[in-house]
Amino acid sequence: MAAPARRPTIKDVARAAQVSYQTVSRAINDKPEIDPDTKRRVLDVAEQLGYRPSRHARALVKPRPSTLGLTVPDLTNPFFPEVVAGVIDSAAASGWQVNVVSGAGGPAAEAELLRSFAAEVDALVGYFNHLDRSPEGLDIPVVLLDAEVPMPRCAAVAVNVDAGVRAGVQHLLDRGHRRLGMIDCSTSCDRHQRRKSFQQALADHGIALPADAVVDSEQSIPGAERATHQLLDRHPEVTAVFAFNDLTAVGVVRAAHARGLRVPQDCAVLGFDGLMLGELITPPLTTLHIDKRRLGALAVGEVERLLAGEREPAEVELTPELVVRESA
Amino acid sequence: MAAPARRPTIKDVARAAQVSYQTVSRAINDKPEIDPDTKRRVLDVAEQLGYRPSRHARALVKPRPSTLGLTVPDLTNPFFPEVVAGVIDSAAASGWQVNVVSGAGGPAAEAELLRSFAAEVDALVGYFNHLDRSPEGLDIPVVLLDAEVPMPRCAAVAVNVDAGVRAGVQHLLDRGHRRLGMIDCSTSCDRHQRRKSFQQALADHGIALPADAVVDSEQSIPGAERATHQLLDRHPEVTAVFAFNDLTAVGVVRAAHARGLRVPQDCAVLGFDGLMLGELITPPLTTLHIDKRRLGALAVGEVERLLAGEREPAEVELTPELVVRESA
DNA sequence: ATGAAAGCGCTAACAC
DNA sequence: GTGTTAGCGCTTTCAT
Numbered sequence: 001m002a003a004p005a006r007r008p009t010i011k012d013v014a015r016a017a018q019v020s021y022q023t024v025s026r027a028i029n030d031k032p033e034i035d036p037d038t039k040r041r042v043l044d045v046a047e048q049l050g051y052r053p054s055r056h057a058r059a060l061v062k063p064r065p066s067t068l069g070l071t072v073p074d075l076t077n078p079f080f081p082e083v084v085a086g087v088i089d090s091a092a093a094s095g096w097q098v099n100v101v102s103g104a105g106g107p108a109a110e111a112e113l114l115r116s117f118a119a120e121v122d123a124l125v126g127y128f129n130h131l132d133r134s135p136e137g138l139d140i141p142v143v144l145l146d147a148e149v150p151m152p153r154c155a156a157v158a159v160n161v162d163a164g165v166r167a168g169v170q171h172l173l174d175r176g177h178r179r180l181g182m183i184d185c186s187t188s189c190d191r192h193q194r195r196k197s198f199q200q201a202l203a204d205h206g207i208a209l210p211a212d213a214v215v216d217s218e219q220s221i222p223g224a225e226r227a228t229h230q231l232l233d234r235h236p237e238v239t240a241v242f243a244f245n246d247l248t249a250v251g252v253v254r255a256a257h258a259r260g261l262r263v264p265q266d267c268a269v270l271g272f273d274g275l276m277l278g279e280l281i282t283p284p285l286t287t288l289h290i291d292k293r294r295l296g297a298l299a300v301g302e303v304e305r306l307l308a309g310e311r312e313p314a315e316v317e318l319t320p321e322l323v324v325r326e327s328a
Numbered sequence: 329m330a331a332p333a334r335r336p337t338i339k340d341v342a343r344a345a346q347v348s349y350q351t352v353s354r355a356i357n358d359k360p361e362i363d364p365d366t367k368r369r370v371l372d373v374a375e376q377l378g379y380r381p382s383r384h385a386r387a388l389v390k391p392r393p394s395t396l397g398l399t400v401p402d403l404t405n406p407f408f409p410e411v412v413a414g415v416i417d418s419a420a421a422s423g424w425q426v427n428v429v430s431g432a433g434g435p436a437a438e439a440e441l442l443r444s445f446a447a448e449v450d451a452l453v454g455y456f457n458h459l460d461r462s463p464e465g466l467d468i469p470v471v472l473l474d475a476e477v478p479m480p481r482c483a484a485v486a487v488n489v490d491a492g493v494r495a496g497v498q499h500l501l502d503r504g505h506r507r508l509g510m511i512d513c514s515t516s517c518d519r520h521q522r523r524k525s526f527q528q529a530l531a532d533h534g535i536a537l538p539a540d541a542v543v544d545s546e547q548s549i550p551g552a553e554r555a556t557h558q559l560l561d562r563h564p565e566v567t568a569v570f571a572f573n574d575l576t577a578v579g580v581v582r583a584a585h586a587r588g589l590r591v592p593q594d595c596a597v598l599g600f601d602g603l604m605l606g607e608l609i610t611p612p613l614t615t616l617h618i619d620k621r622r623l624g625a626l627a628v629g630e631v632e633r634l635l636a637g638e639r640e641p642a643e644v645e646l647t648p649e650l651v652v653r654e655s656a
Numbered sequence: 657a658t659g660a661a662a663g664c665g666c667t668a669a670c671a672c
Numbered sequence: 673g674t675g676t677t678a679g680c681g682c683t684t685t686c687a688t
Contacts, residue, residue: 009680009681009682010681010682011681019658019659020658020659020660021659021681021682022658022659022660022682022683022684023657023658023659025682025683025684026657026658029683033657033658034657034658035657035658038657038658050467052446052447052467052468053447053681053682054388054680054681054682055384055447055448056383056384056385056387056388056391056680056681056682057384057388057664057680057681057682057683058681058682058683059384059664059682060382060384060385060388060663060664060665060666060680060681060682060683061663061664061681061682061683061684062664062682062683062684063384063664063665066448067427075409075410075412075413075416076409076410076413076604078406078409080409081403081404081406081408081409081412082403082404084403084409084428084430085403085404085430085431088403088428088429088430089430089431092429097427097429097445097448098427098428098429099395099425099426099427099428100412100416100426100427100428101416101420101425101426102413102416102417103413103417117425118380119380119381119383120383120394120425139378139380140380221608250608276404277605277608280549280578280605280608280609281608281609281610282609282610337664337665337666338665338666339665347674347675348674348675348676349665349666349675350666350667350668350674350675350676351673351674351675353666353667353668354667354673354674357667361673361674362673362674363673363674366673366674381665381666382664382665382666384664384665384666385664385665385666385667385680386665386666386667387666387680388664388665388666388667388679388680388681388682389665389666389667389668389679389680390666390667390668390680391680391681
């Protein structure tokens with residue numbers, strides 16, 4: 001009496017509709033070679049039984065990649081949701097589904113998560129901070145969102161950090177700043193790209209930069225506040241701070257305000273990323289804007305290139321754009 | 329000569345390892361009844377061939393739900409990423425994968441998206457704004473994140489908007505405000521709950537509220553700015569504005585500032601949601617904080633309850649908590 | 657237009 | 673310990 005609770009299969013439908021089960025298949029797949037009446041009847045029965053085709057059985061018979069894995073470090077960081085949105089939208093347009101995973105803890109956890117995750121998807125896109133560049137074994141297409149050196153079967157969509165940093169530094173110099181500082185985030189996935197570019201850019205302009213004028217911070221607002229205090233304690237002469245990203249820039253602004261400094265008059269602050277957040281604080285953040293949705297879309301494009309058989313690694317680049325608002 | 333490019337199957341491994349393909353199955357499934365040497369050899373061959381088991385074939389044989397569908401209206405709205413994070417984390421802990429889709433356009437688009445999406449997942453969680461409460465046909469467990477009246481095979485995790493609104497109104501009254509206004513967002517999925525609760529709460533306190541002191545807004549900052557100007561043009565006597573959520577509250581604050589009003593002295597502003605955003609603007613937003621991660625986690629809990637066979641609908645509730653900062 | 661049979665990649669039952 | 677046989681739910685020949 002208690003219903004078996006089993007999901008009805010194509011055969012259940014066939015039995016109930018008094019036809020062979022291939023006929024059912026024809027009906028639900030909208031094939032031409034079937035009597036319209038039969039078709040309608042079958043469809044009705046199917047509906048009534050609550051029949052839904054098994055995606056697994058289907059995928060077995062007609063194998064085509066359909067699921068994209070997406071890894072992001074932290075959805076709480078407003079940068080990433082937009083990338084995710086870009087991937088999802090773009091993937092949806094191509095008929096992909098997107099499996100999202102977020103915030104793998106340490107290197108070991110990340111490696112493990114990746115192993116199991118990779119088994120469930122047909123391609124992988126994302127940030128792999130801790131992974132030491134060798135997604136061995138998992139031979140599905142992989143598109144790195146944070147790395148520079150792709151490997152076979154592995155593409156990358158990169159942000160041209162160097163160009164961005166240089167544009168930012170140029171802007172600061174144009175405004176007359178000569179004593180600069182920087183808040184870096186070594187725990188991020190940028191592998192000191194921003195820091196190096198910053199140092200190099202200043203060197204190229206012949207501007208001195210004390211080694212301890214680059215201070216490392218957690219990737220959070222309070223962390224950046226602390227780091228900024230450190231920086232300004234050491235170097236009160238600094239008139240402009242290059243922040244690792246908008247989130248840390250918010251921390252820099254808060255710390256500056258806390259010290260009674262006016263932004264940008266006493267201390268200019270430059271962000272990176274171009275988050276909506278930056279427009280809303282006081283003063284609105286001058287920043288290097290990254291088109292995060294596009295980043296995601298480009299990644300999906302790379303997945304498809306890889307899947308289409310292009311074997312050689314490629315790196316697509318996105319250049320940040322300086323958006324001048326009020327903080328610098 | 330050109331490799332078939334076909335993914336190696338268990339049989340390919342068997343052939344290469346000179347064993348039957350079930351032995352391969354034993355090896356990769358870590359079954360006890362197999363000679364350690366054989367196992368190692370098989371595993372080596374598998375590795376070398378780049379073999380990966382087919383999740384579809386596996387799922388066919390051992391059917392267990394594994395994929396959760398999650399729909400959110402808009403990842404750009406900072407409210408949702410946190411809910412997503414809550415769902416993902418909680419789902420991951422139970423071995424689920426999460427398929428995320430975002431921003432279905434109109435009602436028709438949403439219905440269509442849902443149909444196809446539902447075919448790909450084993451359970452569905454999310455916001456279904458446009459859907460007229462009848463996920464007919466898709467008989468998988470559904471957990472509504474925005475609705476009140478669940479249906480069979482359908483649970484809901486709701487925010488107790490009424491309690492939140494009342495706490496907020498009480499706070500405003502405690503601060504001496506008697507002329508209140510509200511910015512509502514009728515396009516959202518709250519179905520005028522906030523508006524109704526607001527009106528009712530004021531009525532219960534015997535406070536008059538002109539009908540046009542509740543003005544409808546798009547769910548965006550500029551939209552809220554426009555709406556606020558409308559409100560204050562009509563009712564300059566208003567001393568406190570109840571905003572639909574933190575995002576619109578930001579717009580209210582901006583509009584107030586634009587009119588030369590001090591917040592909260594001349595015009596108090598109360599938000600809803602408790603976004604990080606609200607802490608960062610000037611002045612920091614007083615708001616009704618919702619634990620968004622927990623919302624997501626609860627939804628996953630409901631999915632599991634449903635899957636475990638609990639048929640009767642249930643509604644889990646989450647009550648917003650008043651966080652007093654500076655805007656009200 | 658419909659039915660029968662094969663087979664997708666895999667695990668589980670049962671031999672040996 | 674290993675191989676043989678079924679069968680998961682479905683689509684595709686191939687007959688009829």
